[in-house]
Amino acid sequence: MNVRMSSDRPLVKMQSIVKSFSGFKANDSISFELFSGEVHALLGENGAGKTTLMNILSGLYIPDGGNLSVNDIEQDFSSPRDAIHAGIGMVHQHFMLVPSQTVWENMILGLSEVPQFLPKKKIQSRIREISEHYGLSVDPHARIWQLSIGEQQRVAILKMLFRDAGVLILDEPTAVLTPQETVKLFLTVRQMKSEGKGIIFISHKLDEVMDLSDRVTVLRKGKNVGTVKTGEVTKEKLAEMMVGTKVSFSVSKQKLSPGRPLLSAEKMKVINDRGLCAVNDISLEIKENEILGIAGIAGNGQTELCEALVGLRNLKSGSIRLGNKILTKASPKTFISAGIRYIPADRKGTGLIPNMDVNENSILKRYWQVPVSRGITINWKIVFEFAKTIVEKFHVDTPSMLTPVRNLSGGNLQKLMLGRELSDTPAVIVAVHPTWGLDVAATNFVRKVLLKERERGAGILLVSEDLDELLSLSDRLAVIHKGQFMGILNEPSGVSAESIGMMMAGTKLDPENEVCA
Amino acid sequence: MLDILVPILSAAVRSGTPILYATLGEILTEKSGVMNLGLEGLMLMGAFTGFSVTFSTGSPWLGILAAFIVGALLTTVHAFLCITMGANQVVSGLALTMIGTGASSLLGRSYIGETIDGLEKFTVPILGRIPFLGDILFSHDAMVYISYILVFLLWWFFSMTREGLNLRAIGDSPRTADSVGLNVKRVRYIYTLIGGGIVAVGGAYMSVAYTKMWGDLMTAGRGWIAVALVIFAIWHPLRAAFGAYLFGGVEASQLRLQAAGTTIPTPLLLMLPYVLTIIVLVIISVRKGKGLLFGAPASLGQPFYREERE
Ligand SMILES: Nc1ncnc2c1ncn2[C@@H]1O[C@H](COP(=O)(O)OP(=O)(O)OP(=O)(O)O)[C@@H](O)[C@H]1O
Ligand SMILES: [Mg+2]
Numbered sequence: 017m018n019v020r021m022s023s024d025r026p027l028v029k030m031q032s033i034v035k036s037f038s039g040f041k042a043n044d045s046i047s048f049e050l051f052s053g054e055v056h057a058l059l060g061e062n063g064a065g066k067t068t069l070m071n072i073l074s075g076l077y078i079p080d081g082g083n084l085s086v087n088d089i090e091q092d093f094s095s096p097r098d099a100i101h102a103g104i105g106m107v108h109q110h111f112m113l114v115p116s117q118t119v120w121e122n123m124i125l126g127l128s129e130v131p132q133f134l135p136k137k138k139i140q141s142r143i144r145e146i147s148e149h150y151g152l153s154v155d156p157h158a159r160i161w162q163l164s165i166g167e168q169q170r171v172a173i174l175k176m177l178f179r180d181a182g183v184l185i186l187d188e189p190t191a192v193l194t195p196q197e198t199v200k201l202f203l204t205v206r207q208m209k210s211e212g213k214g215i216i217f218i219s220h221k222l223d224e225v226m227d228l229s230d231r232v233t234v235l236r237k238g239k240n241v242g243t244v245k246t247g248e249v250t251k252e253k254l255a256e257m258m259v260g261t262k263v264s265f266s267v268s269k270q271k272l273s274p275g276r277p278l279l280s281a282e283k284m285k286v287i288n289d290r291g292l293c294a295v296n297d298i299s300l301e302i303k304e305n306e307i308l309g310i311a312g313i314a315g316n317g318q319t320e321l322c323e324a325l326v327g328l329r330n331l332k333s334g335s336i337r338l339g340n341k342i343l344t345k346a347s348p349k350t351f352i353s354a355g356i357r358y359i360p361a362d363r364k365g366t367g368l369i370p371n372m373d374v375n376e377n378s379i380l381k382r383y384w385q386v387p388v389s390r391g392i393t394i395n396w397k398i399v400f401e402f403a404k405t406i407v408e409k410f411h412v413d414t415p416s417m418l419t420p421v422r423n424l425s426g427g428n429l430q431k432l433m434l435g436r437e438l439s440d441t442p443a444v445i446v447a448v449h450p451t452w453g454l455d456v457a458a459t460n461f462v463r464k465v466l467l468k469e470r471e472r473g474a475g476i477l478l479v480s481e482d483l484d485e486l487l488s489l490s491d492r493l494a495v496i497h498k499g500q501f502m503g504i505l506n507e508p509s510g511v512s513a514e515s516i517g518m519m520m521a522g523t524k525l526d527p528e529n530e531v532c533a
Numbered sequence: 534m535l536d537i538l539v540p541i542l543s544a545a546v547r548s549g550t551p552i553l554y555a556t557l558g559e560i561l562t563e564k565s566g567v568m569n570l571g572l573e574g575l576m577l578m579g580a581f582t583g584f585s586v587t588f589s590t591g592s593p594w595l596g597i598l599a600a601f602i603v604g605a606l607l608t609t610v611h612a613f614l615c616i617t618m619g620a621n622q623v624v625s626g627l628a629l630t631m632i633g634t635g636a637s638s639l640l641g642r643s644y645i646g647e648t649i650d651g652l653e654k655f656t657v658p659i660l661g662r663i664p665f666l667g668d669i670l671f672s673h674d675a676m677v678y679i680s681y682i683l684v685f686l687l688w689w690f691f692s693m694t695r696e697g698l699n700l701r702a703i704g705d706s707p708r709t710a711d712s713v714g715l716n717v718k719r720v721r722y723i724y725t726l727i728g729g730g731i732v733a734v735g736g737a738y739m740s741v742a743y744t745k746m747w748g749d750l751m752t753a754g755r756g757w758i759a760v761a762l763v764i765f766a767i768w769h770p771l772r773a774a775f776g777a778y779l780f781g782g783v784e785a786s787q788l789r790l791q792a793a794g795t796t797i798p799t800p801l802l803l804m805l806p807y808v809l810t811i812i813v814l815v816i817i818s819v820r821k822g823k824g825l826l827f828g829a830p831a832s833l834g835q836p837f838y839r840e841e842r843e
Binding site: 074076077078095096097100101106108112113114115116117121122124125126127130131132133134422423 | 693694695696698699701702705706708709710711712713714715716828831839840841842
């Protein structure tokens, strides 16, 4: 392989690192080495301890035990500052950006070589240069809160490139990038590698890992289960190492004919937060036993469409109905009681309450119902049992039931939310990016759960960025562009990815194939 | 008309100055993400210290310096509780107010009835000769002029300097600031203490320059007005000056109206500044202030622990 190890001395050496959170061992004696000129992938299921290990390397967490050396110098980081001095730079899974500040302000934050009296013009043109050089375009004047998640990811990456670090840690940098951006990022990473830097790359996408990395270290439940050369393994083997048993990548979909219509929406118009028309005259119908997929480039009205369908956003015009029940202008609670469930993309904002514990979060959609509550009191015994069934049934990995959910790993947040939404027999499920940031096994699990709900009789609306996922799960596929459906495909698996791509870019489907929903 | 207005406006600047110092001090503290509700207590301790030191040394400047030091020292308690121990900042601030009020009352007993020469007035050369403006703005004492400089200095510091950028980041997103290597706790300590010192200087202005005597509870709620003014000003130093002089103006004209024997009840006039604040608060919360250079620091009042997830 092309592993160019400039010396046999590792750039980073971590030995027997231990880190516990209130008794729960997130890192259980992990050893890890990174050489210069190497891309080293870190793999593991959700909650395996990848981010924790990297947070230790970047000085955010202080390990309970173990040794760490960088460039052969024994290090005892007590803060991120120490790690930065040792040449370590990290792009965090949950971006570290100041929302109220501009892109350029974020880029220079904390840099001591910037003059005290800020030369704004010079900084901005330097940022433009760098962003052009790496093919990650951003507007230096934009404020972070105005940017989409994808743009924020670009800023986070550029911010690290702006600081000249010898060790780069990329914690799931591609989760929200478009395929083109990912390609550019990989070019940058390869360039860094040829400059002799060491890169640690975390991703759940095995294809990316196979493509980019020289070696792979797999973590499982806080332990290192092995480091292998990428050239000597297969995707299947890596997945097996991660999970401990063989994993099948395919999900089998039963042939079913859709039943009666459940949720129907007519001529919906919806306004977004900036006051613009995000959903423009969309009508759709979700039937029993079917998954209606929505494909589209992020930011074309998907979020607003879903929020309107679950009662979280007012319609400007149009109507929504579940069977004979008119839901137009109804409260979110009425939508919930009618059996409509929502799996939002934004897990910590709309989906769960970060400061509340697992028990409390599990009853957010039924706290007013018997037997969880009677009158004004909540029956905690029932809540505890209920939460426990969710945690067991959906394999939520949590330190305890009383842990505030902000401490759960991304994948486990998703499983908890899914468990809550699917704990009874919902009529309609609206799911946005349900497998975002999930590991292979969890992704499979979620897909199976959705298919099982479909078999049971639920109608599902599935929004995803992952075209393969949409094609393998959907019975029908609608393509959205600028708040309008470019068409609804009745046999999505028979359509080429190119023609779906054209529709995503704004070409309408020719009328013969079109079926009005 | 002008010969009524000019004295009132001039008086507005003078009576607005202690509030201005307190407001600026609190803005500096809150920009780092720490809320200090102990302003009233700090101002009283500042007023007492300023007076007693000036009384015994004869130097108002030593008095003001001593007030700054006492203010900063007293704030150390608050800083330790909030920044190091992660205590509730509202409770700790209220405690500071009570301590300052009580201690200044107790210590100040023997000074009641005494007077000092205090800070002298002097008219600024050239600027003081500008018609009207010279009389309104430039015929006071040095501490008034220093407060003008402080207003612009803070504005420049927040918006133009690297250190100011770092400070704002720490108040808005301590986690981010920490991850790029800034020392969140140290910066919070520094600006909480400096802010507390400036607040106490506002109190000292009351006794050393404004009344030139010590009176029990002499700040009479100005600390609380400053707390409200910080919000009124949306954490912007220039608006803080506007707000402080507005309050000063209301106070000055209310005194004059009383002297002129108006029929408007005094309590009603005294309410005016607070009514104004409420109106401004309503306007601010209707308009979404998110993402402004000047605005409430997002982490205001929340302690920072590095290893806790958000
Ligand atoms: N600050 C914290 N406080 C408490 N528990 C924590 C904290 N950070 C991590 N954990 C726990 O440690 C475990 C490992 O989390 P970590 O974030 O390292 O997982 P991960 O491998 O990065 O997962 P993912 O792929 O979902 O990002 C999780 O069970 C998580 O709940
Ligand atoms: Mg992680």
